[in-house]
Every structure is written in C-alpha cells, then in structure tokens.
Amino acid sequence: MDKRDRELGNRSSIFGLFEIKSGFFGLLVKMAGFAKLVDSSLNPHTRIDMIWNDLTCTLNLKTGPRQILKNVSGYVKHGEFLAIMGSSGAGKSTLLNILSNRLVNTSKVSITGQILINSNPPHPDFYSEHIGYVTQEEHLIECMTVFECFMFAARLKTQHSDKKARVLKLIEKLKLENCKNTYIGGPYVKGISGGEKKRTSIGIELITEPSVLFLDEPTSGLDSYTALILMKLILSQVSEGKTVISTIHQPSSDIFHLFDKLLLLTDGQVAYHGLAKDSVSFFESAGFVCPMYTNPADYYMEVLYVKNSKALTDEEQEVSQKLVNLQKSSKVTGTFLESPVEENESNSRTKTGLLTQCYWVFLRGMNRVLRNHMIGSMRLVIVVLIAFMQLIFYWDIGTSGYKAQFNRDGFLFFTLACLTFCNILACVLIFPSMRNIMVKEYQSNTYGILAYFFAQNLNDLIFDFFLTIGYVSSVYWGVGLNQHSGEVVFKFYLITFLALYTGGSMGMLCGCAFDRVDLALGATSGLLFPFMYFAGFYRSGTLPSSFKWAKYCSPFFYLFQAYMKNQYSTLTITDCYKCPSGFPKCDNDCTPLDDFDIKLDENTSILVISLINIGIRIGALIIMRLSVRKTKLSN
Numbered sequence: 001m002d003k004r005d006r007e008l009g010n011r012s013s014i015f016g017l018f019e020i021k022s023g024f025f026g027l028l029v030k031m032a033g034f035a036k037l038v039d040s041s042l043n044p045h046t047r048i049d050m051i052w053n054d055l056t057c058t059l060n061l062k063t064g065p066r067q068i069l070k071n072v073s074g075y076v077k078h079g080e081f082l083a084i085m086g087s088s089g090a091g092k093s094t095l096l097n098i099l100s101n102r103l104v105n106t107s108k109v110s111i112t113g114q115i116l117i118n119s120n121p122p123h124p125d126f127y128s129e130h131i132g133y134v135t136q137e138e139h140l141i142e143c144m145t146v147f148e149c150f151m152f153a154a155r156l157k158t159q160h161s162d163k164k165a166r167v168l169k170l171i172e173k174l175k176l177e178n179c180k181n182t183y184i185g186g187p188y189v190k191g192i193s194g195g196e197k198k199r200t201s202i203g204i205e206l207i208t209e210p211s212v213l214f215l216d217e218p219t220s221g222l223d224s225y226t227a228l229i230l231m232k233l234i235l236s237q238v239s240e241g242k243t244v245i246s247t248i249h250q251p252s253s254d255i256f257h258l259f260d261k262l263l264l265l266t267d268g269q270v271a272y273h274g275l276a277k278d279s280v281s282f283f284e285s286a287g288f289v290c291p292m293y294t295n296p297a298d299y300y301m302e303v304l305y306v307k308n309s310k311a312l313t314d315e316e317q318e319v320s321q322k323l324v325n326l327q328k329s330s331k332v333t334g335t336f337l338e339s340p341v342e343e344n345e346s347n348s349r350t351k352t353g354l355l356t357q358c359y360w361v362f363l364r365g366m367n368r369v370l371r372n373h374m375i376g377s378m379r380l381v382i383v384v385l386i387a388f389m390q391l392i393f394y395w396d397i398g399t400s401g402y403k404a405q406f407n408r409d410g411f412l413f414f415t416l417a418c419l420t421f422c423n424i425l426a427c428v429l430i431f432p433s434m435r436n437i438m439v440k441e442y443q444s445n446t447y448g449i450l451a452y453f454f455a456q457n458l459n460d461l462i463f464d465f466f467l468t469i470g471y472v473s474s475v476y477w478g479v480g481l482n483q484h485s486g487e488v489v490f491k492f493y494l495i496t497f498l499a500l501y502t503g504g505s506m507g508m509l510c511g512c513a514f515d516r517v518d519l520a521l522g523a524t525s526g527l528l529f530p531f532m533y534f535a536g537f538y539r540s541g542t543l544p545s546s547f548k549w550a551k552y553c554s555p556f557f558y559l560f561q562a563y564m565k566n567q568y569s570t571l572t573i574t575d576c577y578k579c580p581s582g583f584p585k586c587d588n589d590c591t592p593l594d595d596f597d598i599k600l601d602e603n604t605s606i607l608v609i610s611l612i613n614i615g616i617r618i619g620a621l622i623i624m625r626l627s628v629r630k631t632k633l634s635n
Contacts, residue, residue: 046130047078048117048211048243050099055113057094057103057268065110066310068094070268072113076245076261078211081238083276084247086265087301089309092247093216095265099245100214101127102443128445132205136216138197139440141364142186143371146176146200149184153207155360156352156446170206174199174233188374195226199233205444206237213237215246224252231255253295264323266304267312271323286326357451358458365459382422383467387474390415396480411479412563416556417532419471419496420503423464427507428524431456432517439628449628453621460504468497484570491602495562498609502555505616512623531556555612562605564598 057069069091076082086092097103098111105111117126140149150170154163171180176199184200185191192200198218205213218234219227231251235258238244248255259276272279280290283303290299304323306316394411398404438452472493475481482488506527514520531554551557600608 046211047241048130049075049077049119050212050243050245051075051116051119052099053114053116055095055098055115056111057091057098058110060108060110068268069098072265072268072270074263074270074273076243078243079238079241080260081235081244081246081258082261082263083251083259084245084263084265085249085251085297085300086271087304087306087309089306090265090304091268092265096214096216096245096247100131100133102133130211132208132210132213133444134202134205134213134215134218135440136218136220137436138184138201139437140184140197140200141368141437142184142189142191143368144184144364145181146184146192146196147171147180149200150203150207152360152364153204153446156357157208157444167207170203173236174203174206175229176200176203183371189372195222195230198222198230202230202234210242212243212245215244217247217249219251219255220249224254228252228254231258250301251297253297256295256297264300264304266320266323267306267309267317269320269324270327271304271320272300272327282326283323286323352447354448354451354454357447358454361447361452361455362458365455366462369459369463379422379426379463379467382426383419383471386415386418386422387471390475391478394475394479396478398480408481408567409564412567413560415475415496416499416559416563419499420506420556420559421528423500423503424507424510424524424528425521427460427504428511428520429507429517431508431511432515432520435515435627442628449621449625453617453624456508457617460501460508464497464500464504467500468493472496482567482571488566488570491566491606492563494606495559495566498562498606498613499559501613502559502609502616505613505620506555509616509620509623512620512627515627530554555609555616558600558605558609558612561598561600562602562609565600565602565605568598569602 052075053073055069055072056067059066059068072091072095074082084092084095094103099115103109103111115122144152147167150167151163154160154167158166160166171177176196179192179196183189183191184197191197202215202218213234215234218230222230234244234246238260251259256276261274262272262276262279263270264272264279272282274282279300280296283290283300288299288303290296303319306312306320312320390411394407397407397411441447442449442452476489476492477483481492506524510520510524510527514523530550
C-alpha cells in the first residue's frame with residue numbers, strides 16, 4: 001500500500017462515518033433491530049435457471065409502433081455465463097433490462113412473452129432478493145474510498161454478523177487491496193483507475209451474494225488485458241454456482257473463448273443461441289466462414305453489422321433472416337431446475353428500516369460535503385464574499401438621515417437576494433450530479449426515496465444553520481442593525497436561515513425536475529427573477545390590480561416583509577426625508593413600513609415562508625419519485 005493510501009486510510013470524518021461504536025445515533029441504529037443476523041457460513045444464494053419464451057418489446061412512438069425485440073427465446077443455467085452480443089440497435093440492452101425487470105409494461109412500452117425462474121413464474125420479490133445489476137457506467141461517490149463504498153452497501157443491504165470481515169474478503173477476491181483506502185475519484189478528485197472502478201461496481205452488487213448477476217457491457221472503456229482480468233473475476237462467480245448474464249461489446253479472442261453460452265441478436269431476433277465454442281461451425285453451416293486467426297466475435301459483428309437499425313437494407317435483411325431461420329431449425333434443449341424459488345428464501349439480504357437508511361445516507365452526504373471542496377466550499381466562499389462586501393459598503397449605516405434608511409433597505413434586500421441566489425445555484429447542481437447514483441442505489445434496494453429525501457434535507461438544514469450563524473454574526477453588529485432586544489436579533493438569524501433554506505428548496509425542486517444541469521439552471525432563473533420583482537422592494541403598493549395576487553406566490557415577498565418588520569418595528573430613523581425642512585429634530589414616526597406596503601406581522605411571514613418551504617420540498621419529493629420511476633422504465 002502506498003503512502004497516499006495509508007494517509008487516506010487514516011483519515012476520519014468528524015462525523016465518524018462508517019464506524020458506529022458509541023453515542024446516541026449508534027444506539028438508535030442498534031435498537032432499531034432492522035437486520036436479522038445470520039451465520040456467515042451459510043450458503044447465501046440459491047441456484048437459478050432462467051428461461052424466456054417469445055419475448056417481444058414494442059415502443060409506442062408518435063410515428064407508430066416500433067418493435068425492438070421479436071419473439072426472442074433463450075435460457076441460461078446456474079453455473080453458466082451467457083454473453084449477449086449484437087450490433088448497435090439489435091436489442092441487447094433491452095433484453096437485459098427485461099430479464100432483470102428494469103423495463104416493464106407502460107403506455108409507451110409494450111412487453112409480451114414469458115420469463116420462468118427454475119421452470120416457474122418469478123414471485124414478486126424475486127428481483128429484489130436474488131439479482132444484482134451492474135450498469136455500464138460506474139455510479140459511485142467520488143470522495144468515498146473503495147472500502148467505504150463496500151461497507152455502505154453491506155450495512156444497508158446485508159444481514160451478516162461480521163460485515164467488515166466479509167467486505168475485506170470480497171476486496172481481496174476482487175484484487176482491490178492496494179486501493180481499498182483510495183478515493184473513487186472524479187473530475188475534481190484524483191482516484192482509482194477505470195478497471196478498479198469497474199471491479200468496485202461489481203463488488204457492490206456481490207455484497208449481497210446474488211443468485212443471478214446481470215452486467216451491461218462490463219469491459220467497455222478498458223484495455224484488453226484489464227478486460228481479461230475482469231472477465232476472469234466475473235467467471236469466478238460462475239464457478240460458485242451463480243447465473244451470470246452480460247451484454248458485451250467487442251470482446252477479445254481470449255475473452256470470447258471464456259464464454260459458456262452465446263446469444264447473438266440481429267434486428268431484435270435471435271441469430272444464434274448455444275455454446276460459444278459451437279458458434280463458428282454454426283456460421284459455417286450458414287455460409288459464413290470465419291477466417292483463420294480472426295477473432296470470432298469480430299467476425300460475427302462484421303456479418304451482423306447494420307448501418308441503420310431502423311431501416312435495414314435488402315442485403316442486411318437477407319443475412320439476418322438466413323441466420324434467424326437457421327437458428328429456429330436448430331434444436332436447443334436442456335434440463336432445468338424445477339424447484340420454485342420461494343419468497344424470503346435469500347439468507348444474505350435484509351430490508352433495513354427508514355431510520356437506518358436515513359442515518360447512513362445522511363452521514364455519507366455530510367462526508368461528501370466535507371471531502372469534496374467543490375461542493376462544500378462553493379456556498380461557503382460565496383457567503384464569505386457576500387459578508388465581506390456587506391461590511392465594506394454598509395459599515396455602521398446609522399439611524400439618522402434618509403441615507404441611513406435607504407442603505408438599510410438596500411442591505412436587507414441585498415442580503416435576501418444574494419443568500420437565496422447562492423444557495424439556489426449550489427443546490428440545483430447537487431441533485432443532477434447525484435441522480436444516477438441515487439437511481440442506481442434505489443433500484444438495487446439499497447435505500448428508499450424517502451430515506452434519501454430526509455437525509456438530503458437534514459444535510460441542508462445543518463449546512464444552512466452553520467452558514468447562517470457565520471454570516472449574521474459577521475455582519476450584524478458591524479453594519480449596525482437593530483439591537484433593541486435579543487428577540488429581534490434571534491429572529492434576524494431565523495429569517496436569514498429561512499432565506500438560505502428557501503434557495504435550497506427552489507434549487508432542489510429544479511434539480512429534481514430536469515435531467516440536464518443547463519435546463520435546471522434556466523428554469524431556476526425563470527422562477528427567481530419574477531419572484532424577486534414581486535418581493536416588494538422594486539415596486540410596492542402600486543402594482544396593477546391584475547398582478548397583485550402574484551406577490552402572494554413569491555417566497556421572497558414574505559422574506560422581505562419579515563426582514564423589514566424585524567428591523568423597523570422597534571427602530572426609528574431620525575432626520576428622515578419626511579421631516580419638514582428647517583426643523584432641527586424630527587417628530588415624525590419615520591419608518592419605511594408604509595412606503596414598502598409592509599403589513600404582514602413578522603411571525604405570520606415566518607410561518608408562511610416555512611409552510612412554502614415544506615410545500616416546495618414535498619413537490620421535490622414527488623418529482624424525485626416520478627423521476628426515478630421514469631428512469632427505471634426508460635432503461
């Protein structure tokens with residue numbers, strides 16, 4: 001292990017991530033009792049044979065229906081590796097997602113056919129209890145170590161009594177010992193190599209000892225040697241009796257000769273299904289002789305190549321139908337297991353409770369903020385700059401003269417606008433970057449949407465709390481704001497916290513609603529500026545009657561009302577612009593509350609903005625759930 005790995009291994013977050021030894025939260029998790037401990041010596045997986053008959057998948061497009069799969073049949077037995085190959089658009093990923101239950105019937109997708117598990121229809125919980133799915137892209141937290149990624153999955157998905165020992169054993173099996181304490185890495189964090197990331201993704205799925213393992217092009221982006229090592233590691237799972245199904249793109253000849261079974265697709269139909277070693281003779285019988293010293297996989301892709309999967313040429317159709325017809329005439333038989341897989345038969349998986357899920361997702365989120373400076377530092381730096389500017393331009397604004405009043409008004413609205421805007425920008429970028437990770441972990445039954453939502457909200461609450469304390473404590477007395485009582489100061493802290501949290505709420509809503517960051521930022525701007533206009537600072541009391549309702553929809557209206565009531569209810573500006581000229585002392589009650597049409601009570605404004613935040617966050621939760629469901633159905 002190199003020096004950097006040892007240093008990372010010795011690092012520990014102030015929150016004690018991934019080690020519960022004592023304390024209140026640790027006691028809660030232990031008392032929750034969500035996981036039933038079992039002896040790790042038990043065989044954790046069931047032997048599974050999968051059969052599928054006449055699978056058809058049709059997309060209902062505006063231009064008309066389009067068939068992706070056409071009566072595809074096949075099987076794979078336990079202890080076998082089935083490689084699914086085909087040209088682009090042949091239906092490889094669609095078949096894999098149907099077999100793994102990641103693509104189901106909707107108004108836009110129509111699926112027919114039959115899938116049997118050990119010669120019986122699968123029970124409803126089969127896919128959540130017995131399968132693992134490794135996506136083509138590695139969806140991992142960039143500032144977590146390999147060990148921490150495994151432990152996170154183990155704590156939420158397994159019920160073994162000694163999770164750490166099993167994780168270390170798996171790390172050893174996957175040959176990740178040298179990088180177990182190294183960050184995963186990303187655009188702003190240096191980390192492990194591509195092959196190590198792929199093995200980490202596979203290892204996270206192997207934590208639960210699945211009976212069936214699905215992989216979507218696991219060798220993509222890897223060099224030939226790294227890909228070969230990875231495939232040998234995958235095949236070691238086959239030797240343990242697991243059923244492994246994988247799509248694969250351009251395998252080397254060394255990898256191709258490791259396959260047990262091969263399924264070739266062309267135009268959504270089966271061109272070949274059988275032993276990989278028999279595929280060369282099959283193609284020869286069809287008149288396609290693989291040249292000597294040529295990788296059979298490369299030759300098959302050359303034969304099955306189509307320029308446009310939506311419109312095959314006559315020659316492409318002829319080649320496709322020739323192979324399909326020959327395959328149909330070939331007898332593919334086998335003896336399959338017939339024992340039904342009962343519900344809750346799995347010995348290794350557990351469904352952790354909401355409290356446990358929230359706890360671990362929350363700690364992971366806090367560690368991500370602390371370790372990834374681009375996430376945690378962005379808001380902090382912006383708030384520090386805002387505070388610095390406020391102190392320079394509004395130092396000791398005073399309480400005498402019309403300029404003091406105007407400066408105080410400007411300071412309050414500038415605070416509201418800047419704090420809200422900086423938090424919107426930060427939060428709107430967080431969820432899109434976490435979307436794929438959250439969807440992957442949700443589909444793998446690591447945690448529920450509600451747990452992720454609560455954990456993210458708790459992260460926002462804590463971070464906004466400390467930002468509020470730092471900002472207000474820096475500027476309040478330097479600027480010379482209302483110090484009439486401790487209650488006034490405390491409520492200013494509270495309103496500032498709500499301003500930050502409102503920005504976070506709007507950022508979360510737009511971040512959940514859009515897949516692309518640029519669209520999310522555009523939508524946020526579209527919401528922000530109308531809300532700012534109707535806040536009451538730029539134009540108050542003179543809005544056209546047809547638009548007066550709009551201010552009640554703006555969260556900034558209530559924040560501005562609360563700020564103004566907080567500062568001016570117990571503060572009088574002397575020698576203001578309302579005073580008659582020549583009078584040495586102003587006898588008027590000079591507050592701008594009437595000028596800005598400030599009528600709402602301070603407590604009422606705080607209550608309303610709190611309810612608005614709850615409503616926005618609930619809206620974000622609903623969109624988040626719909627987004628996850630849409631992503632699953634579009635896989």
